[in-house]
Amino acid sequence: MLNDPMPLTPIASAPQAEPEKRVRDRGATEKAILNAAKALLAEEGFQNFGINAVARKAGCDKQLIYRYYGGLNGLVDAIGADLGTWVKDRIPEDTGGMFLLTYGDLMERLSLLFLQALRDDPLMRRIVAWEVSENTEQVRRLSEARSKALATWLERMRGSLTPPKGVDAVAVNAILIAAIQHIVLSASAGGQCAGLALKASKDWEKAEQALKRIVRGVYG
Amino acid sequence: MLNDPMPLTPIASAPQAEPEKRVRDRGATEKAILNAAKALLAEEGFQNFGINAVARKAGCDKQLIYRYYGGLNGLVDAIGADLGTWVKDRIPEDTGGMFLLTYGDLMERLSLLFLQALRDDPLMRRIVAWEVSENTEQVRRLSEARSKALATWLERMRGSLTPPKGVDAVAVNAILIAAIQHIVLSASAGGQCAGLALKASKDWEKAEQALKRIVRGVYG
DNA sequence: GATCGATGTCGCCGCTCGGCGACATTCGAC
DNA sequence: GTCGAATGTCGCCGAGCGGCGACATCGATC
Numbered sequence: 360m361l362n363d364p365m366p367l368t369p370i371a372s373a374p375q376a377e378p379e380k381r382v383r384d385r386g387a388t389e390k391a392i393l394n395a396a397k398a399l400l401a402e403e404g405f406q407n408f409g410i411n412a413v414a415r416k417a418g419c420d421k422q423l424i425y426r427y428y429g430g431l432n433g434l435v436d437a438i439g440a441d442l443g444t445w446v447k448d449r450i451p452e453d454t455g456g457m458f459l460l461t462y463g464d465l466m467e468r469l470s471l472l473f474l475q476a477l478r479d480d481p482l483m484r485r486i487v488a489w490e491v492s493e494n495t496e497q498v499r500r501l502s503e504a505r506s507k508a509l510a511t512w513l514e515r516m517r518g519s520l521t522p523p524k525g526v527d528a529v530a531v532n533a534i535l536i537a538a539i540q541h542i543v544l545s546a547s548a549g550g551q552c553a554g555l556a557l558k559a560s561k562d563w564e565k566a567e568q569a570l571k572r573i574v575r576g577v578y579g
Numbered sequence: 580m581l582n583d584p585m586p587l588t589p590i591a592s593a594p595q596a597e598p599e600k601r602v603r604d605r606g607a608t609e610k611a612i613l614n615a616a617k618a619l620l621a622e623e624g625f626q627n628f629g630i631n632a633v634a635r636k637a638g639c640d641k642q643l644i645y646r647y648y649g650g651l652n653g654l655v656d657a658i659g660a661d662l663g664t665w666v667k668d669r670i671p672e673d674t675g676g677m678f679l680l681t682y683g684d685l686m687e688r689l690s691l692l693f694l695q696a697l698r699d700d701p702l703m704r705r706i707v708a709w710e711v712s713e714n715t716e717q718v719r720r721l722s723e724a725r726s727k728a729l730a731t732w733l734e735r736m737r738g739s740l741t742p743p744k745g746v747d748a749v750a751v752n753a754i755l756i757a758a759i760q761h762i763v764l765s766a767s768a769g770g771q772c773a774g775l776a777l778k779a780s781k782d783w784e785k786a787e788q789a790l791k792r793i794v795r796g797v798y799g
Numbered sequence: 800g801a802t803c804g805a806t807g808t809c810g811c812c813g814c815t816c817g818g819c820g821a822c823a824t825t826c827g828a829c
Numbered sequence: 830g831t832c833g834a835a836t837g838t839c840g841c842c843g844a845g846c847g848g849c850g851a852c853a854t855c856g857a858t859c
Contacts, residue, residue: 383806383855406713410847420808425848488712491764493626502769510774530789533775537765538758544711545757549722554730555753569750576796603825603836630817640838645818 389427392417393441396434401482405489435497439504445483446512449476462522463578467571469516470535474567477543484547487540509536523578531577538573542566609647612637613661616654621702625709655717659724665703666732669696682742683798687791689736690755694787697763704767707760729756743798751797758793762786 395417400408410431414421428434449472459465477483483505490502513532522528546557556562615637620628630651634641648654669692679685697703703725710722733752742748766777776782 385806388806404712409845411845421847422809422849423807426806431847491761491768492624492708492712494768499769506774526792527785527789530775530785531793533773534758534762534786534789534793536773537761538754541711541757541761541764542754544761548711548714549719553753553756554726555750565747565750566754569747569754572746573751573754573793573797577793605836608836629815631815641817642819642839643837646836651817 385427388417388419388423392419392424392427392434393437397438397441397482400438400485404485405493432497432500435501439501442486442501442504442508443511445480445508446515449512450515459518459520461579462520462528463575465517465520466532466535466578467574469513470539470570470574471567472516473536474539474543474570477539478546478563481547484544488544488548526577535570535574539570605647608637608639608643612639612644612647612654613657617658617661617702620658620705624705625713652717652720655721659721662706662721662724662728665700665728666735669732670735679738679740681799682740682748683795685737685740686752686755686798687794689733690759690790690794691787692736693756694759694763694790697759698766698783701767704763708764708768746797755790755794759790 392413396408396413399412399416403412410421410424413431413434414424417424424430424434428437459468477487486501486505489498490505542552542557545552550556550558555566557566612633616628616633619632619636623632630641630644633651633654634644637644644650644654648657679688697707706721706725709718710725762772762777765772770776770778775786777786
Protein backbone atom coordinates (compact mmCIF):
# COMPACT_ATOMS: atom_id res chain seq x y z
CA MET A 360 0.00 0.00 0.00
CA LEU A 361 2.63 2.46 1.01
CA ASN A 362 5.80 2.96 -0.93
CA ASP A 363 8.72 1.23 0.65
CA PRO A 364 11.02 3.51 2.58
CA MET A 365 13.31 4.63 -0.17
CA PRO A 366 16.61 2.81 0.08
CA LEU A 367 18.51 5.88 -0.90
CA THR A 368 20.78 5.55 2.09
CA PRO A 369 24.21 5.10 0.55
CA ILE A 370 25.29 2.43 2.96
CA ALA A 371 27.25 0.24 0.59
CA SER A 372 27.40 1.87 -2.77
CA ALA A 373 25.69 4.24 -5.10
CA PRO A 374 22.41 2.69 -6.14
CA GLN A 375 22.89 2.09 -9.80
CA ALA A 376 19.78 -0.06 -9.87
CA GLU A 377 17.81 3.13 -9.51
CA PRO A 378 18.33 5.06 -12.68
CA GLU A 379 16.01 7.78 -11.60
CA LYS A 380 16.24 9.45 -8.32
CA ARG A 381 13.14 9.34 -6.19
CA VAL A 382 11.18 12.26 -7.49
CA ARG A 383 10.27 15.10 -5.24
CA ASP A 384 6.59 14.74 -5.65
CA ARG A 385 4.57 16.72 -3.22
CA GLY A 386 1.32 15.10 -4.29
CA ALA A 387 2.69 11.64 -3.70
CA THR A 388 4.08 12.65 -0.35
CA GLU A 389 0.80 14.16 0.72
CA LYS A 390 -0.96 10.99 -0.30
CA ALA A 391 1.55 8.86 1.57
CA ILE A 392 1.00 10.93 4.68
CA LEU A 393 -2.77 10.69 4.43
CA ASN A 394 -2.67 6.96 3.83
CA ALA A 395 -0.25 6.47 6.68
CA ALA A 396 -2.50 8.43 9.00
CA LYS A 397 -5.58 6.43 8.02
CA ALA A 398 -3.76 3.15 8.30
CA LEU A 399 -2.26 4.09 11.63
CA LEU A 400 -5.60 5.14 13.01
CA ALA A 401 -7.26 1.98 11.75
CA GLU A 402 -4.56 -0.33 13.06
CA GLU A 403 -3.43 1.25 16.28
CA GLY A 404 -6.35 3.40 17.25
CA PHE A 405 -6.19 6.92 18.51
CA GLN A 406 -4.00 6.14 21.51
CA ASN A 407 -0.71 6.33 19.68
CA PHE A 408 -1.90 8.67 16.99
CA GLY A 409 0.46 11.60 16.73
CA ILE A 410 2.75 13.58 14.52
CA ASN A 411 5.76 11.40 15.13
CA ALA A 412 3.91 8.13 14.56
CA VAL A 413 2.35 9.30 11.32
CA ALA A 414 5.64 10.62 10.02
CA ARG A 415 7.35 7.37 10.90
CA LYS A 416 4.69 5.35 9.16
CA ALA A 417 4.68 7.59 6.11
CA GLY A 418 8.45 7.39 5.94
CA CYS A 419 8.84 11.12 5.78
CA ASP A 420 9.83 13.90 8.07
CA LYS A 421 7.19 15.17 10.41
CA GLN A 422 7.94 18.68 9.31
CA LEU A 423 6.19 17.91 6.05
CA ILE A 424 2.99 17.17 7.92
CA TYR A 425 3.16 20.64 9.40
CA ARG A 426 3.89 22.15 6.02
CA TYR A 427 1.34 20.29 3.96
CA TYR A 428 -1.51 19.84 6.40
CA GLY A 429 -0.84 22.48 9.00
CA GLY A 430 -0.32 19.90 11.70
CA LEU A 431 -2.40 17.05 13.00
CA ASN A 432 -5.65 18.98 12.99
CA GLY A 433 -5.40 19.66 9.30
CA LEU A 434 -4.49 16.06 8.65
CA VAL A 435 -7.52 14.93 10.59
CA ASP A 436 -9.63 17.26 8.51
CA ALA A 437 -8.23 15.61 5.41
CA ILE A 438 -9.18 12.22 6.79
CA GLY A 439 -12.65 13.57 7.45
CA ALA A 440 -12.96 14.85 3.90
CA ASP A 441 -11.82 11.46 2.69
CA LEU A 442 -14.63 9.91 4.69
CA GLY A 443 -17.12 11.20 2.18
CA THR A 444 -16.15 8.39 -0.12
CA TRP A 445 -17.53 6.02 2.47
CA VAL A 446 -21.03 6.73 1.25
CA LYS A 447 -20.39 5.96 -2.39
CA ASP A 448 -18.75 2.66 -1.61
CA ARG A 449 -21.73 1.44 0.30
CA ILE A 450 -24.73 2.24 -1.79
CA PRO A 451 -25.92 -0.78 -3.70
CA GLU A 452 -27.50 0.82 -6.71
CA ASP A 453 -29.62 -2.08 -7.78
CA THR A 454 -31.65 -2.55 -4.61
CA GLY A 455 -32.49 1.10 -4.43
CA GLY A 456 -35.69 0.62 -2.51
CA MET A 457 -38.04 -0.75 -5.11
CA PHE A 458 -38.27 -4.05 -3.30
CA LEU A 459 -38.57 -2.48 0.09
CA LEU A 460 -42.29 -2.11 0.61
CA THR A 461 -42.37 -0.89 4.17
CA TYR A 462 -40.31 1.25 6.45
CA GLY A 463 -39.69 -1.87 8.51
CA ASP A 464 -38.23 -3.62 5.45
CA LEU A 465 -35.98 -0.65 4.92
CA MET A 466 -34.74 -0.34 8.48
CA GLU A 467 -34.11 -4.04 8.80
CA ARG A 468 -32.00 -3.92 5.69
CA LEU A 469 -30.22 -0.73 6.67
CA SER A 470 -29.45 -2.06 10.12
CA LEU A 471 -27.83 -5.18 8.78
CA LEU A 472 -25.97 -3.25 6.10
CA PHE A 473 -24.65 -0.78 8.62
CA LEU A 474 -23.64 -3.56 10.97
CA GLN A 475 -21.72 -5.29 8.22
CA ALA A 476 -20.15 -2.07 6.97
CA LEU A 477 -18.88 -1.20 10.43
CA ARG A 478 -17.55 -4.69 10.98
CA ASP A 479 -15.64 -4.42 7.72
CA ASP A 480 -14.20 -0.98 8.28
CA PRO A 481 -11.59 -0.74 11.01
CA LEU A 482 -10.99 2.96 10.39
CA MET A 483 -14.64 3.77 10.91
CA ARG A 484 -14.66 1.69 14.06
CA ARG A 485 -11.71 3.53 15.49
CA ILE A 486 -13.33 6.83 14.75
CA VAL A 487 -16.51 5.80 16.51
CA ALA A 488 -14.50 4.68 19.51
CA TRP A 489 -12.62 7.94 19.42
CA GLU A 490 -15.86 9.88 19.38
CA VAL A 491 -17.09 8.42 22.63
CA SER A 492 -13.74 8.65 24.37
CA GLU A 493 -12.59 12.17 23.82
CA ASN A 494 -13.98 15.56 23.06
CA THR A 495 -11.14 17.41 21.46
CA GLU A 496 -11.10 19.63 18.43
CA GLN A 497 -9.73 16.83 16.29
CA VAL A 498 -12.44 14.41 17.31
CA ARG A 499 -15.13 16.99 16.81
CA ARG A 500 -14.08 17.60 13.23
CA LEU A 501 -13.76 13.95 12.41
CA SER A 502 -17.04 13.19 14.12
CA GLU A 503 -18.84 15.82 12.14
CA ALA A 504 -17.56 14.42 8.88
CA ARG A 505 -18.61 10.91 9.87
CA SER A 506 -21.99 12.10 11.03
CA LYS A 507 -22.58 13.85 7.75
CA ALA A 508 -21.49 10.82 5.75
CA LEU A 509 -23.80 8.58 7.75
CA ALA A 510 -26.71 10.96 7.38
CA THR A 511 -26.15 11.19 3.64
CA TRP A 512 -26.03 7.43 3.37
CA LEU A 513 -29.26 7.01 5.33
CA GLU A 514 -30.95 9.73 3.31
CA ARG A 515 -30.02 8.15 -0.01
CA MET A 516 -31.05 4.71 1.09
CA ARG A 517 -34.33 5.83 2.57
CA GLY A 518 -35.70 6.94 -0.73
CA SER A 519 -39.32 7.96 -0.45
CA LEU A 520 -40.31 5.66 2.39
CA THR A 521 -41.62 7.34 5.50
CA PRO A 522 -41.79 5.96 9.02
CA PRO A 523 -45.12 4.89 10.46
CA LYS A 524 -47.14 7.47 12.33
CA GLY A 525 -46.76 7.69 16.04
CA VAL A 526 -43.16 6.57 16.07
CA ASP A 527 -40.32 8.99 16.74
CA ALA A 528 -38.15 7.57 13.99
CA VAL A 529 -35.23 9.90 14.69
CA ALA A 530 -34.98 8.77 18.29
CA VAL A 531 -35.62 5.11 17.54
CA ASN A 532 -33.08 5.07 14.74
CA ALA A 533 -30.54 6.83 16.90
CA ILE A 534 -30.91 4.06 19.43
CA LEU A 535 -30.64 1.41 16.74
CA ILE A 536 -27.49 3.00 15.36
CA ALA A 537 -26.09 3.33 18.85
CA ALA A 538 -26.76 -0.34 19.48
CA ILE A 539 -25.06 -1.40 16.27
CA GLN A 540 -22.06 0.79 16.86
CA HIS A 541 -21.57 -0.37 20.39
CA ILE A 542 -22.06 -4.02 19.57
CA VAL A 543 -19.41 -3.83 16.87
CA LEU A 544 -17.05 -1.84 19.07
CA SER A 545 -17.44 -4.23 21.97
CA ALA A 546 -16.90 -7.20 19.73
CA SER A 547 -13.85 -5.63 18.17
CA ALA A 548 -12.35 -4.79 21.53
CA GLY A 549 -13.23 -7.78 23.63
CA GLY A 550 -15.05 -10.33 21.51
CA GLN A 551 -18.26 -10.04 23.47
CA CYS A 552 -20.90 -7.63 24.67
CA ALA A 553 -22.91 -7.90 27.86
CA GLY A 554 -22.45 -11.63 28.08
CA LEU A 555 -23.10 -12.27 24.41
CA ALA A 556 -20.08 -13.77 22.69
CA LEU A 557 -19.29 -12.09 19.38
CA LYS A 558 -16.55 -14.00 17.67
CA ALA A 559 -17.74 -16.83 15.49
CA SER A 560 -20.09 -16.13 12.64
CA LYS A 561 -22.68 -18.14 14.54
CA ASP A 562 -22.54 -15.53 17.27
CA TRP A 563 -23.09 -12.78 14.77
CA GLU A 564 -26.07 -14.57 13.31
CA LYS A 565 -27.67 -14.53 16.72
CA ALA A 566 -26.96 -10.84 17.04
CA GLU A 567 -28.38 -10.14 13.62
CA GLN A 568 -31.46 -12.18 14.40
CA ALA A 569 -32.00 -10.23 17.59
CA LEU A 570 -31.45 -6.96 15.78
CA LYS A 571 -33.99 -7.89 13.12
CA ARG A 572 -36.44 -8.84 15.80
CA ILE A 573 -35.99 -5.51 17.52
CA VAL A 574 -36.41 -3.56 14.29
CA ARG A 575 -39.50 -5.52 13.38
CA GLY A 576 -40.88 -5.09 16.85
CA VAL A 577 -40.83 -1.35 16.62
CA TYR A 578 -41.47 -0.84 12.91
CA GLY A 579 -43.61 -3.86 12.12
CA MET B 580 -18.70 11.80 45.56
CA LEU B 581 -16.33 10.04 47.86
CA ASN B 582 -15.89 10.87 51.46
CA ASP B 583 -12.74 12.75 51.96
CA PRO B 584 -11.39 12.26 55.44
CA MET B 585 -8.73 14.84 54.91
CA PRO B 586 -10.02 18.39 55.02
CA LEU B 587 -6.73 19.60 53.73
CA THR B 588 -7.22 18.85 50.08
CA PRO B 589 -8.59 21.83 48.24
CA ILE B 590 -10.89 21.16 45.31
CA ALA B 591 -9.04 19.49 42.49
CA SER B 592 -5.75 21.16 42.99
CA ALA B 593 -2.36 20.01 43.98
CA PRO B 594 -2.06 20.09 47.71
CA GLN B 595 0.52 22.49 48.92
CA ALA B 596 2.66 22.17 51.98
CA GLU B 597 0.13 21.91 54.75
CA PRO B 598 0.81 23.63 58.03
CA GLU B 599 -0.70 20.60 59.64
CA LYS B 600 1.52 17.64 59.95
CA ARG B 601 0.56 14.72 57.84
CA VAL B 602 0.21 11.58 59.88
CA ARG B 603 1.76 8.42 58.65
CA ASP B 604 -1.30 6.37 58.04
CA ARG B 605 -0.95 3.71 55.44
CA GLY B 606 -4.65 2.96 55.35
CA ALA B 607 -5.52 6.59 54.77
CA THR B 608 -2.87 6.90 52.09
CA GLU B 609 -4.12 3.82 50.32
CA LYS B 610 -7.62 5.20 50.41
CA ALA B 611 -6.45 8.55 49.14
CA ILE B 612 -4.70 6.86 46.25
CA LEU B 613 -7.72 4.76 45.37
CA ASN B 614 -10.05 7.74 45.56
CA ALA B 615 -7.68 9.84 43.52
CA ALA B 616 -7.51 7.14 40.87
CA LYS B 617 -11.28 6.79 40.68
CA ALA B 618 -11.81 10.53 40.59
CA LEU B 619 -9.13 11.01 37.98
CA LEU B 620 -10.58 8.30 35.79
CA ALA B 621 -14.06 9.72 36.17
CA GLU B 622 -13.04 13.28 35.46
CA GLU B 623 -10.29 13.03 32.92
CA GLY B 624 -10.88 9.66 31.36
CA PHE B 625 -8.30 7.05 30.60
CA GLN B 626 -6.23 9.28 28.32
CA ASN B 627 -4.22 10.91 31.04
CA PHE B 628 -4.54 8.08 33.50
CA GLY B 629 -1.12 7.12 34.76
CA ILE B 630 1.10 6.70 37.75
CA ASN B 631 2.24 10.30 37.79
CA ALA B 632 -1.24 11.74 37.43
CA VAL B 633 -2.69 9.58 40.18
CA ALA B 634 0.17 10.37 42.53
CA ARG B 635 -0.21 14.06 41.81
CA LYS B 636 -3.93 13.92 42.48
CA ALA B 637 -3.52 11.85 45.61
CA GLY B 638 -0.90 14.26 46.85
CA CYS B 639 1.57 11.52 47.53
CA ASP B 640 4.66 10.12 45.96
CA LYS B 641 4.17 7.73 43.10
CA GLN B 642 6.50 5.30 44.74
CA LEU B 643 3.76 4.56 47.25
CA ILE B 644 1.49 3.39 44.47
CA TYR B 645 4.12 0.87 43.50
CA ARG B 646 4.57 -0.19 47.08
CA TYR B 647 0.92 -0.44 48.07
CA TYR B 648 -0.74 -1.58 44.88
CA GLY B 649 2.12 -3.04 42.92
CA GLY B 650 1.75 -0.43 40.20
CA LEU B 651 -1.11 0.74 38.04
CA ASN B 652 -2.39 -2.75 37.31
CA GLY B 653 -2.91 -3.50 40.97
CA LEU B 654 -4.56 -0.14 41.45
CA VAL B 655 -6.92 -0.86 38.59
CA ASP B 656 -7.74 -4.20 40.20
CA ALA B 657 -8.60 -2.33 43.38
CA ILE B 658 -10.91 -0.06 41.41
CA GLY B 659 -12.50 -3.13 39.90
CA ALA B 660 -13.05 -4.68 43.31
CA ASP B 661 -14.58 -1.42 44.44
CA LEU B 662 -16.98 -1.64 41.53
CA GLY B 663 -18.84 -4.39 43.33
CA THR B 664 -20.47 -1.78 45.49
CA TRP B 665 -22.16 -0.48 42.37
CA VAL B 666 -24.71 -3.25 42.59
CA LYS B 667 -25.78 -2.60 46.14
CA ASP B 668 -26.29 1.08 45.52
CA ARG B 669 -28.65 0.45 42.70
CA ILE B 670 -31.07 -2.18 43.90
CA PRO B 671 -34.31 -0.66 45.04
CA GLU B 672 -35.44 -3.21 47.56
CA ASP B 673 -39.06 -2.16 47.69
CA THR B 674 -39.94 -2.72 44.06
CA GLY B 675 -38.36 -6.09 43.98
CA GLY B 676 -40.46 -7.38 41.14
CA MET B 677 -43.81 -7.93 42.72
CA PHE B 678 -45.37 -5.24 40.59
CA LEU B 679 -43.66 -6.37 37.45
CA LEU B 680 -46.03 -8.81 35.91
CA THR B 681 -44.33 -9.51 32.62
CA TYR B 682 -40.82 -9.77 31.29
CA GLY B 683 -41.58 -6.71 29.20
CA ASP B 684 -42.43 -4.76 32.35
CA LEU B 685 -39.15 -5.87 33.83
CA MET B 686 -36.98 -5.02 30.87
CA GLU B 687 -38.60 -1.66 30.37
CA ARG B 688 -37.88 -0.82 33.96
CA LEU B 689 -34.37 -2.21 33.87
CA SER B 690 -33.54 -0.35 30.69
CA LEU B 691 -34.58 2.97 32.13
CA LEU B 692 -32.85 2.25 35.43
CA PHE B 693 -29.64 1.30 33.69
CA LEU B 694 -29.82 4.37 31.48
CA GLN B 695 -30.23 6.61 34.48
CA ALA B 696 -27.53 4.83 36.45
CA LEU B 697 -25.02 5.25 33.64
CA ARG B 698 -25.91 8.89 33.17
CA ASP B 699 -25.32 9.47 36.85
CA ASP B 700 -22.03 7.61 37.11
CA PRO B 701 -19.11 9.25 35.32
CA LEU B 702 -16.67 6.58 36.45
CA MET B 703 -18.76 3.82 34.97
CA ARG B 704 -19.09 5.79 31.76
CA ARG B 705 -15.35 6.20 31.46
CA ILE B 706 -14.85 2.52 32.02
CA VAL B 707 -17.31 1.64 29.30
CA ALA B 708 -15.56 4.03 26.93
CA TRP B 709 -12.25 2.53 27.91
CA GLU B 710 -13.54 -0.94 27.20
CA VAL B 711 -14.35 -0.17 23.59
CA SER B 712 -11.19 1.78 22.95
CA GLU B 713 -8.40 -0.40 24.19
CA ASN B 714 -7.66 -4.00 24.87
CA THR B 715 -4.92 -3.94 27.43
CA GLU B 716 -4.45 -5.96 30.55
CA GLN B 717 -5.75 -3.13 32.68
CA VAL B 718 -8.92 -2.71 30.66
CA ARG B 719 -9.53 -6.43 30.63
CA ARG B 720 -9.45 -6.63 34.39
CA LEU B 721 -11.64 -3.62 34.89
CA SER B 722 -14.02 -4.78 32.22
CA GLU B 723 -14.42 -8.15 33.83
CA ALA B 724 -15.27 -6.57 37.16
CA ARG B 725 -17.82 -4.31 35.53
CA SER B 726 -19.30 -7.15 33.55
CA LYS B 727 -19.71 -9.22 36.68
CA ALA B 728 -21.28 -6.34 38.57
CA LEU B 729 -23.72 -5.73 35.75
CA ALA B 730 -24.61 -9.39 35.48
CA THR B 731 -25.19 -9.61 39.22
CA TRP B 732 -27.40 -6.57 39.12
CA LEU B 733 -29.46 -7.95 36.27
CA GLU B 734 -29.74 -11.30 37.95
CA ARG B 735 -30.98 -9.84 41.21
CA MET B 736 -33.45 -7.56 39.51
CA ARG B 737 -34.80 -10.27 37.26
CA GLY B 738 -36.21 -12.28 40.08
CA SER B 739 -38.20 -15.24 38.82
CA LEU B 740 -39.45 -13.70 35.60
CA THR B 741 -38.51 -15.51 32.41
CA PRO B 742 -38.38 -14.16 28.89
CA PRO B 743 -41.09 -15.13 26.42
CA LYS B 744 -40.54 -18.21 24.30
CA GLY B 745 -38.99 -17.80 20.90
CA VAL B 746 -36.93 -14.77 21.84
CA ASP B 747 -33.18 -14.94 22.29
CA ALA B 748 -33.21 -12.82 25.41
CA VAL B 749 -29.45 -12.89 25.85
CA ALA B 750 -28.85 -11.48 22.39
CA VAL B 751 -31.70 -9.00 22.55
CA ASN B 752 -30.67 -7.76 25.96
CA ALA B 753 -27.08 -7.44 24.85
CA ILE B 754 -28.23 -5.18 22.05
CA LEU B 755 -30.40 -3.18 24.41
CA ILE B 756 -27.51 -2.72 26.82
CA ALA B 757 -25.21 -1.81 23.96
CA ALA B 758 -27.71 0.79 22.79
CA ILE B 759 -28.02 2.33 26.24
CA GLN B 760 -24.29 2.41 26.80
CA HIS B 761 -23.57 3.98 23.47
CA ILE B 762 -26.34 6.53 23.75
CA VAL B 763 -25.05 7.68 27.11
CA LEU B 764 -21.45 7.70 25.92
CA SER B 765 -22.29 9.68 22.82
CA ALA B 766 -24.32 12.15 24.81
CA SER B 767 -21.57 12.53 27.35
CA ALA B 768 -18.94 13.08 24.70
CA GLY B 769 -20.75 15.18 22.15
CA GLY B 770 -24.25 15.91 23.37
CA GLN B 771 -25.90 13.98 20.58
CA CYS B 772 -26.09 10.62 18.88
CA ALA B 773 -26.81 9.98 15.24
CA GLY B 774 -28.61 13.25 14.78
CA LEU B 775 -30.56 13.01 18.01
CA ALA B 776 -29.69 15.82 20.41
CA LEU B 777 -29.09 14.62 23.95
CA LYS B 778 -28.66 17.60 26.19
CA ALA B 779 -31.89 18.94 27.62
CA SER B 780 -34.11 16.68 29.69
CA LYS B 781 -36.66 16.98 26.91
CA ASP B 782 -34.19 15.24 24.62
CA TRP B 783 -33.74 12.46 27.11
CA GLU B 784 -37.46 11.98 27.43
CA LYS B 785 -37.61 11.35 23.72
CA ALA B 786 -34.80 8.85 23.99
CA GLU B 787 -36.47 7.09 26.89
CA GLN B 788 -39.74 6.99 25.02
CA ALA B 789 -38.05 5.42 22.02
CA LEU B 790 -36.25 2.96 24.24
CA LYS B 791 -39.48 1.91 25.91
CA ARG B 792 -41.10 1.49 22.53
CA ILE B 793 -38.28 -0.73 21.39
CA VAL B 794 -38.41 -2.85 24.51
CA ARG B 795 -42.15 -3.21 24.27
CA GLY B 796 -41.89 -4.00 20.60
CA VAL B 797 -39.70 -6.99 21.21
CA TYR B 798 -40.99 -8.16 24.58
CA GLY B 799 -44.59 -7.04 24.40
C1' DG C 800 25.91 29.27 -14.85
C1' DA C 801 23.47 31.82 -11.07
C1' DT C 802 19.46 32.33 -8.40
C1' DC C 803 15.54 31.30 -5.78
C1' DG C 804 11.55 28.92 -4.23
C1' DA C 805 9.82 24.29 -3.40
C1' DT C 806 10.74 20.07 -1.28
C1' DG C 807 12.87 17.11 1.99
C1' DT C 808 16.07 16.31 6.34
C1' DC C 809 18.29 16.89 10.69
C1' DG C 810 18.68 17.90 15.36
C1' DC C 811 17.44 20.54 19.23
C1' DC C 812 14.09 22.22 22.83
C1' DG C 813 11.12 21.63 26.90
C1' DC C 814 8.04 18.62 28.60
C1' DT C 815 5.79 14.27 30.56
C1' DC C 816 5.98 9.59 31.05
C1' DG C 817 7.00 5.01 33.77
C1' DG C 818 10.29 3.11 36.60
C1' DC C 819 13.53 2.87 40.26
C1' DG C 820 17.47 3.60 43.48
C1' DA C 821 18.67 6.09 47.48
C1' DC C 822 17.59 8.70 51.32
C1' DA C 823 14.67 10.72 55.35
C1' DT C 824 11.46 10.27 58.96
C1' DT C 825 8.70 7.96 62.18
C1' DC C 826 7.09 4.23 65.13
C1' DG C 827 7.01 0.03 67.62
C1' DA C 828 9.42 -3.98 69.60
C1' DC C 829 12.94 -5.28 72.51
C1' DG D 830 17.64 3.77 74.69
C1' DT D 831 18.44 1.11 70.22
C1' DC D 832 17.51 -0.71 66.24
C1' DG D 833 14.99 -2.25 62.36
C1' DA D 834 11.07 -1.98 59.64
C1' DA D 835 7.34 0.69 57.95
C1' DT D 836 6.25 4.87 55.77
C1' DG D 837 7.09 8.84 53.05
C1' DT D 838 10.28 11.80 49.79
C1' DC D 839 13.57 13.13 46.36
C1' DG D 840 15.78 13.05 42.12
C1' DC D 841 17.57 10.65 38.33
C1' DC D 842 17.18 7.82 34.00
C1' DG D 843 15.93 6.75 29.18
C1' DA D 844 12.27 7.29 26.23
C1' DG D 845 8.71 9.52 23.53
C1' DC D 846 6.10 13.49 22.65
C1' DG D 847 4.86 18.08 19.85
C1' DG D 848 7.00 21.83 17.93
C1' DC D 849 10.32 24.39 15.34
C1' DG D 850 14.61 26.51 13.54
C1' DA D 851 18.25 25.63 10.46
C1' DC D 852 20.17 23.26 6.81
C1' DA D 853 20.43 20.29 2.31
C1' DT D 854 18.94 19.31 -2.14
C1' DC D 855 16.59 19.72 -6.30
C1' DG D 856 14.16 22.10 -10.47
C1' DA D 857 12.72 25.73 -12.92
C1' DT D 858 13.71 30.11 -14.56
C1' DC D 859 16.45 33.91 -16.05
